[in-house]
Amino acid sequence: MVQLSDIDFYNPDTFVDAVPYDVFKQLRREDPVHWNPQKEGTGFWVVTRYDDVIATSVDYKSFASGHGVFVDDSVGGSELMMVNMDAPKHTGLRNLISQGFTPKMIRRMEPHVRDITTKIIDSIAQKGECDLVTEVAAELPLQVIAELIGIPQADRHQIFEWSNQMIAVGDPEYSPTMEVATKAAAEVFEYAGTLTADRRENPKDDLVSVLLDAEVNGEKLEDMEFNFFFILLIVAGNETTRNLISGGTLALMENPDQRRRLIDDPTLMPSAIEEMLRWVTPIMYFRRTATADTQINGQQIKAGDKVTLWYGSANRDETHFPDPDRFDVGRTPNAHVAFGGGGPHFCLGASLARLEGRVMFEELLRRLPDIELNGPVSRLRSYFINGIKHIPVKYTPVER
Numbered sequence: 001m002v003q004l005s006d007i008d009f010y011n012p013d014t015f016v017d018a019v020p021y022d023v024f025k026q027l028r029r030e031d032p033v034h035w036n037p038q039k040e041g042t043g044f045w046v047v048t049r050y051d052d053v054i055a056t057s058v059d060y061k062s063f064a065s066g067h068g069v070f071v072d073d074s075v076g077g078s079e080l081m082m083v084n085m086d087a088p089k090h091t092g093l094r095n096l097i098s099q100g101f102t103p104k105m106i107r108r109m110e111p112h113v114r115d116i117t118t119k120i121i122d123s124i125a126q127k128g129e130c131d132l133v134t135e136v137a138a139e140l141p142l143q144v145i146a147e148l149i150g151i152p153q154a155d156r157h158q159i160f161e162w163s164n165q166m167i168a169v170g171d172p173e174y175s176p177t178m179e180v181a182t183k184a185a186a187e188v189f190e191y192a193g194t195l196t197a198d199r200r201e202n203p204k205d206d207l208v209s210v211l212l213d214a215e216v217n218g219e220k221l222e223d224m225e226f227n228f229f230f231i232l233l234i235v236a237g238n239e240t241t242r243n244l245i246s247g248g249t250l251a252l253m254e255n256p257d258q259r260r261r262l263i264d265d266p267t268l269m270p271s272a273i274e275e276m277l278r279w280v281t282p283i284m285y286f287r288r289t290a291t292a293d294t295q296i297n298g299q300q301i302k303a304g305d306k307v308t309l310w311y312g313s314a315n316r317d318e319t320h321f322p323d324p325d326r327f328d329v330g331r332t333p334n335a336h337v338a339f340g341g342g343g344p345h346f347c348l349g350a351s352l353a354r355l356e357g358r359v360m361f362e363e364l365l366r367r368l369p370d371i372e373l374n375g376p377v378s379r380l381r382s383y384f385i386n387g388i389k390h391i392p393v394k395y396t397p398v399e400r
């Protein structure tokens with residue numbers, strides 16, 4: 001049992017070895033709407049129960065996104081990014097971009113996603129060992145989002161590096177300082193500018209061209225609005241699905257009975273993907289800000305208070321998920337909140353992420369069924385993304 005006042009959810013070291021699920025369990029039981037003070041900063045509420053995460057997400061009038069979605073106001077806090085907006089501006093942008101993400105459009109992408117996945121596995125199949133994160137898990141979302149946006153594939157590793165640097169300030173490998181992250185953002189802006197200039201001359205069938213052409217509430221997107229859209233899409237499309245695949249593979253390697261069950265009965269794949277989403281919860285939290293004095297589960301909240309919603313804790317809430325610390329590829333029902341607790345900001349890429357996950361695990365388990373750990377796993381140092389940077393694996397080599 002830990003002293004709850006000793007835990008700081010703003011400190012990345014709290015998550016560096018593992019997500020502290022035992023602490024979340026204690027919070028759900030003893031202090032489900034918990035105050036986390038800060039030496040420098042206003043402090044914030046930590047919401048850990050499933051029902052409270054849902055109620056707060058859905059009540060977007062009392063709990064706004066427009067003051068930022070991270071604890072720290074200065075990080076990624078641009079008011080020009082859709083995730084940091086409230087209605088009506090948010091609604092206009094969301095309607096615009098969702099045209100590219102309808103379930104029908106995503107279904108149409110399946111053959112292409114499978115083709116990309118096959119080539120990724122081909123590239124490591126004969127080696128018998130690889131880094132599952134950099135060579136497999138990161139590659140699929142990166143290639144898919146590059147293509148959707150209209151980024152040439154040759155530039156994708158540069159995009160991967162910038163995206164890592166922007167999200168992982170404080171991780172010694174990716175982005176040790178804020179300066180590195182700021183420089184990466186400036187370089188992305190410049191890159192987006194060049195891409196835009198090109199598409200103005202030569203429109204193509206990609207998101208950049210659609211966004212350039214589009215109007216929101218009768219107005220075209222301004223350059224900076226466009227640039228922030230670009231950042232949001234590369235980060236949201238990259239840093240999340242990668243960790244679904246990495247963390248999902250790790251869960252299968254650590255639970256060989258569940259892997260066997262899935263190989264023997266591939267019809268379990270959709271429920272297995274939902275279980276991986278619940279189990280991993282790649283985005284650990286987002287923040288809201290109270291717009292008026294209110295309450296959550298009886299706890300008084302003052303206007304202006306920051307409220308953080310811990311999706312990974314909600315996804316282990318024993319009142320909604322029986323035996324929550326068991327990884328069960330057949331778990332049904334499984335109404336996890338890995339994509340958010342509902343409301344206007346619910347993940348736009350959910351169908352795409354599910355598709356990528358399903359196709360990747362179908363191919364991975366078919367071709368490398370005996371994949372196993374071959375060295376220490378290295379975790380991302382972050383209080384926002386539940387990330388893995390490297391997983392050395394080995395397997396029986398197979399033909400391309």
Ligand code: HEM
Nearest residue numbers: 082083236237240241244339340341345346347348349353
């Ligand atoms: C496993 C993969 C993914 C996870 C776990 C995930 C999770 C989330 C979460 C928790 C939110 C915030 C929900 C809220 O505040 O209520 C979100 C929003 C968003 N996601 Fe995802 N996401 C994933 C993949 C993707 C992909 C592949 C894309 C796009 C290509 C994407 C695009 C977005 C966008 C644009 C938003 C902001 C939506 C808004 O503000 O209206 N996500 N995602």
